[in-house]
Amino acid sequence: MPDLPPPIGIDRPGSFSRSVFHERHPVLIANLVGDFPYPPRIAEALEALLAESLAGTVPPRTPGGPEIHTWHLEVAARAGLPWDSLPFLWAESYFYRRLLRAVEYHHYDSPWCGVDPFAPQKHAQLDGPELRADLDAYAALKGADAADRRRALLLASLWGNQADLGFRTNNPGADTGVGELLADDADALWALAEAPGEAPVIVVADNAGREITADLALVDHLLETATGPVELHLKPHPYFVSDATGLDVSDTLRALDRDPHEEVRDLARRLRDAIRVGWLRLRTHGAYVHPTEYRTAPADLAEEFASAKLVILKGDLNYRRLVGDREWDPATPFAEAAGYFPGPVAALRTAKSDLAVGVDPARLAALDAEAPDWRLTGTRAFIQVRP
Ligand SMILES: O=P(O)(O)OC[C@@]1(O)O[C@H](CO)[C@@H](O)[C@@H]1O
Numbered sequence: 484m485p486d487l488p489p490p491i492g493i494d495r496p497g498s499f500s501r502s503v504f505h506e507r508h509p510v511l512i513a514n515l516v517g518d519f520p521y522p523p524r525i526a527e528a529l530e531a532l533l534a535e536s537l538a539g540t541v542p543p544r545t546p547g548g549p550e551i552h553t554w555h556l557e558v559a560a561r562a563g564l565p566w567d568s569l570p571f572l573w574a575e576s577y578f579y580r581r582l583l584r585a586v587e588y589h590h591y592d593s594p595w596c597g598v599d600p601f602a603p604q605k606h607a608q609l610d611g612p613e614l615r616a617d618l619d620a621y622a623a624l625k626g627a628d629a630a631d632r633r634r635a636l637l638l639a640s641l642w643g644n645q646a647d648l649g650f651r652t653n654n655p656g657a658d659t660g661v662g663e664l665l666a667d668d669a670d671a672l673w674a675l676a677e678a679p680g681e682a683p684v685i686v687v688a689d690n691a692g693r694e695i696t697a698d699l700a701l702v703d704h705l706l707e708t709a710t711g712p713v714e715l716h717l718k719p720h721p722y723f724v725s726d727a728t729g730l731d732v733s734d735t736l737r738a739l740d741r742d743p744h745e746e747v748r749d750l751a752r753r754l755r756d757a758i759r760v761g762w763l764r765l766r767t768h769g770a771y772v773h774p775t776e777y778r779t780a781p782a783d784l785a786e787e788f789a790s791a792k793l794v795i796l797k798g799d800l801n802y803r804r805l806v807g808d809r810e811w812d813p814a815t816p817f818a819e820a821a822g823y824f825p826g827p828v829a830a831l832r833t834a835k836s837d838l839a840v841g842v843d844p845a846r847l848a849a850l851d852a853e854a855p856d857w858r859l860t861g862t863r864a865f866i867q868v869r870p
Contacts, residue, residue, distance in 0.1 A: 488809040490570035491837060499837050499859050500571040504536055508578070511652050511724065518603040521586070525595065528585035536566050536578055546577075546584040549719065550769040554580065557774055571836075572808035576774035579722050588720065599721045604648050605731060608692035609738045613646065617693055621700055622744035636701045637669055637831075637866070643697035644798045644833040645861040647690040648725035662862030665834075665850075666817070666841050671868040672829045675793040681711040682792040683764070687771075688717050689798030691731035698797060699735065702763065703750055711792060712762050719767045723800055729765055777804045778823055789825035802832040802865075806840050817841035817867040829868045833861045841867050 493500045512533045516526050535542075543562040545555045557573070566574060586600045587593035599605070608614060617639065624632050642661050676684050684705050688698055698715070705713045718726040739751035757763035770784050780788070788794050796805055805828065806820035820840040821828055837858050842850075850857045857863050 487807055488811050490572065491808050491810060493569060493571050493574055494567045503571075503575065504566070504578075507649070507652050508533060508536065511649075514604070514652065515582075515586070515600050519586075519598075519600065521595075525586055529582070532578070532581050532585050536574075536581075538566075540565050541569070541577070546580050548580065548583060548589040550773070553769070553773055570808065572776070572803055573774040575723070576772065580772070580774075583720065599728070599730070601648065601721050601724050605691045605725055606734070608646065608648065608725070609734060614693050614696060614738075617643075617696060618739075618742055618744060618747050621750070622746040625746050633673070633704060634669070636697075636704050637672070639697040640694075640701040640797070641831045641864050641866060642833065643694035644689060644831065644864075645835075646693040646725075647723075647798065647835070648692070649723045650799075650835050650861060652724060662833075662860075662864060664866065665839075665843075665846065665863050666865045666867045668829070668868035669866050671870060672793070672795070672866060675827050675829070675868070675870060676705060676795075677708050677710075678792060679710050680792055682790060683712045683714045684709050685714045685716060685788070685791045685794045687794065687796045687801055688715055688727045689801060690725040691727040691735070692725060694725075694797070695727040695731060695735055696739070699732070699739075699754055700750060703753055703757075706753070706757050706762060709792070712764060713757075714764045714766050714791075716771065717765060717767050718771050719769060720772065722772050726800075729767065732765060775804075776807050778807060785825045788828075791826055793827045793829060794824075795829045795831060797831050799832055799835045802830050803836065803838055805830060806838065808836075808838060811838065811840045813839040813842040813847055814844045815840045817865075818869045821867075821869045824869060827868070827870050829866070831864075831866055833864045834858045835861050841865065 491500050493504055495501060512529050515529060541558065541561045541564050543558070545551060545558045561569060561573070582600070583589060587595040588597065588600070590596050624635055627635065686698060686702055688695055702713050702715055717732065718728050720728060736751045736755060739747050742748055754763060758765065768784050770781050796802065805824065811820060817840050834857065839858055
């Protein structure tokens with residue numbers, strides 16, 4: 484493996500990654516305890532997890548749940564370490580594993596088994612005015628020129644990534660307007676996605692709610708123009724607040740069914756039909772909730788990526804996994820940071836963490852001067868492709 488920059492940590496006072504633990508997570512835990520009438524044992528377990536993650540060490544016991552062997556190895560390698568010393572990506576992923584443990588999500592003998600702790604927040608977004616406006620905009624695309632429509636669907640999926648509920652936890656009023664595209668490899672993306680051949684296009688989803696709705700509209704377009712099937716890869720269980728699971732897709736289709744616009748109801752119908760005939764495949768993999776980068780993806784998932792026409796990775800967390808959640812020089816070419824990926828790959832991501840690669844050096848200097856927090860606000864976005 485080539486020399487890689489060091490992982491982003493959570494130890495630096497004033498850093499964004501540290502603020503996720505010290506500012507975002509306390510709000511997140513308070514929201515959960517407010518959203519559900521959890522009994523004392525669950526509320527206490529959540530508070531204990533929060534306290535441990537702010538000032539404690541990693542206990543030796545592996546938190547139960549699926550993929551236990553992977554987690555045995557991961558935890559054994561970090562047991563006894565202060566949370567502060569952990570890499571950001573590992574620590575966050577472990578935090579959500581522990582959170583699911585605290586709310587008894589995988590306990591078959593608990594009445595809280597399978598209860599998505601983030602469902603109330605996800606449902607609020609599905610019923611909210613922002614999604615309403617998104618669907619009005621979708622319906623208004625009817626009759627648009629084909630190239631304009633395709634561009635609009637791609638940009639809606641891209642900017643839909645601003646609406647993740649982890650980011651909104653402590654940024655409730657975050658600007659959801661469209662911002663600046665710092666890289667735009669859209670032509671390369673379409674060339675790959677619409678190339679002849681029967682290999683699938685894989686879309687690795689990120690968040691439920693507005694983002695998965697826009698992603699489904701993009702998937703519908705791909706189903707229309709691609710010459711092979713489309714796979715939508717989802718999380719196997721709740722994660723990073725709003726990450727989309729199979730249940731979220733089903734809830735979204737139901738919400739689309741209720742829409743006043745015929746175009747939107749037709750979208751839901753086409754998607755269901757495509758799932759039924761196997762043209763659209765919903766898929767998941769345990770690796771999507773591992774605390775690791777795609778550089779070390781399990782062989783079976785790497786093979787799936789390798790055999791796809793194109794893998795489209797949505798969102799900030801997938802980006803962190805793709806290039807590595809590391810202290811990259813932002814001028815590093817995307818093709819270099821993602822060069823190891825087993826097949827053609829595209830990233831659609833709004834910037835909501837310190838990581839950046841593939842930024843034009845001249846623009847970078849100006850950005851750092853005019854908007855020093857540009858990496859964190861979700862108002863800068865990337866469409867990056869490595870063929
Ligand atoms: O993957 P997503 O939904 O685009 O973003 C995930 C996120 O909420 O989590 C991280 C911090 O918790 C940040 O990278 C980002 O803000």
